[in-house]
Amino acid sequence: xxxxxxxxxxxxxxxxxxxxxxxxxxxxxxxxxxxxxxxxxxxxxxxxxxxxxxxxxxxxxxxxxxxxxxxxxxxxxxxxxxxxxxxxxxxxxxxxxxxxxxxxxxx
Amino acid sequence: xxxxxxxxxxxxxxxxxxxxxxxxxxxxxxxxxxxxxxxxxxxxxxxxxxxxxxxxxxxxxxxxxxxxxxxxxxxxxxxxxxxxxxxxxxxxxxxxxxxxxxxxxxxxxxxxxxxxxxxxxxxxxxxxxxxxxxxxxxxxxxxxxxxxxxxxxxxxxxxxxxxxxxxxxxxxxxxxxxxxxxxxxxxxxxxxxxxxxxxxxxxxxxxxxxxxxxxxxxxxxxxxxxxxxxxxxxxxxxxxxxxxxxxxxxxxxxxxxxxxxxxxxxxxxxxxxxxxxxxxxxxxxxxxxxxxxxxxxxxxxxxxxxxxxxxxxxxxxxxxx
Numbered sequence: 080x081x082x083x084x085x086x087x088x089x090x091x092x093x094x095x096x097x098x099x100x101x102x103x104x105x106x107x108x109x110x111x112x113x114x115x116x117x118x119x120x121x122x123x124x125x126x127x128x129x130x131x132x133x134x135x136x137x138x139x140x141x142x143x144x145x146x147x148x149x150x151x152x153x154x155x156x157x158x159x160x161x162x163x164x165x166x167x168x169x170x171x172x173x174x175x176x177x178x179x180x181x182x183x184x185x186x
Numbered sequence: 187x188x189x190x191x192x193x194x195x196x197x198x199x200x201x202x203x204x205x206x207x208x209x210x211x212x213x214x215x216x217x218x219x220x221x222x223x224x225x226x227x228x229x230x231x232x233x234x235x236x237x238x239x240x241x242x243x244x245x246x247x248x249x250x251x252x253x254x255x256x257x258x259x260x261x262x263x264x265x266x267x268x269x270x271x272x273x274x275x276x277x278x279x280x281x282x283x284x285x286x287x288x289x290x291x292x293x294x295x296x297x298x299x300x301x302x303x304x305x306x307x308x309x310x311x312x313x314x315x316x317x318x319x320x321x322x323x324x325x326x327x328x329x330x331x332x333x334x335x336x337x338x339x340x341x342x343x344x345x346x347x348x349x350x351x352x353x354x355x356x357x358x359x360x361x362x363x364x365x366x367x368x369x370x371x372x373x374x375x376x377x378x379x380x381x382x383x384x385x386x387x388x389x390x391x392x393x394x395x396x397x398x399x400x401x402x403x404x405x406x407x408x409x410x411x412x413x414x415x416x417x418x419x420x421x422x423x424x425x426x427x428x429x430x431x432x433x434x435x436x437x438x439x440x441x442x443x444x445x446x447x448x449x450x451x452x453x454x455x456x457x458x459x460x461x462x463x464x465x466x467x468x469x470x471x472x473x474x475x476x477x478x479x480x481x482x483x484x485x486x487x488x489x490x491x492x493x494x495x496x497x498x499x500x501x502x503x504x505x506x507x
Contacts, residue, residue: 112231115247170315
């Protein structure tokens, strides 16, 4: 994964404590087919958006606590956090333009 | 919008057919771009591919990334976008409009594959991703002790029901016909499970729920009785279809909405070619789509050569070393 690798350990400081820009988190797992399709799209967004937003992914198998806390039932699930709160959430494969539009709204 | 960039070849779709078409076109020296919502399409969601010649075993997403990289090596560009419209121009070129960009091109190769078939009932759009899902086998371990409905009577639906029954509290599978159409062995495997209920002759009328799925309204066609079934999760496994409606005005399609092609991937319109699962070819396989993509690009080459007054030769001997 390019972008940031979020973990249960760094979620509080890396996502919730971020006070200036939106944070996009892609909840995924290695065995999930659609996640494998979503990942390269998230990677390109991470590259393109630069420092304007934080973009990263979280493996729900390796990091189960956060996924459980947010009630992630199906993956991929994308959540945009702003000031520590989820402002957009969607399950299922998303297009690049749909994600970018939501990220820009949250900026 | 500024003047659209001009390409020789625009490939719509980035699965096995589209990526291969892009690679072949770029190798012929054409300015080529592949515009797709994703890399690899259906093949990328397949964890193990064991029948691609020369490769014993590979993850589908990895194979598709190799396809893409190989095309890019020869100059094919790739862009994530959603193509929405093809506009034929007076000079014989095409304007390709996508959600965030537009380009003009001499040739279009359509290779956007198949998409999940949808129910087209109330509640479906609203609850998509909120307990209503289209990929059961992708995410079974989220359904522990939940009440699950699988809509569909084919192999993928029956396999999904069987897999889900290991974790879900109970599973109801709803087939629309008088029997399940999956292979006998698959059905037998499912019937061995205690917590699966089969409902036949069921027609889904509505997905119930406000912000999360709570159930499904089903018409029992044999008794004409409508019932509301409770569920935490509903899976739609009713197969795939070509979503070629947006090119229907321009091209001939068959009853299933697939683009009609000739033996060399030519469509009913000069300058537009089509390849892979979106077309009328019978077999939908990665190796076949790759071959079809190559054919479409080579036929596009013939078209471009003829258009520019040069003579084309159909045989591809490769380039002289």
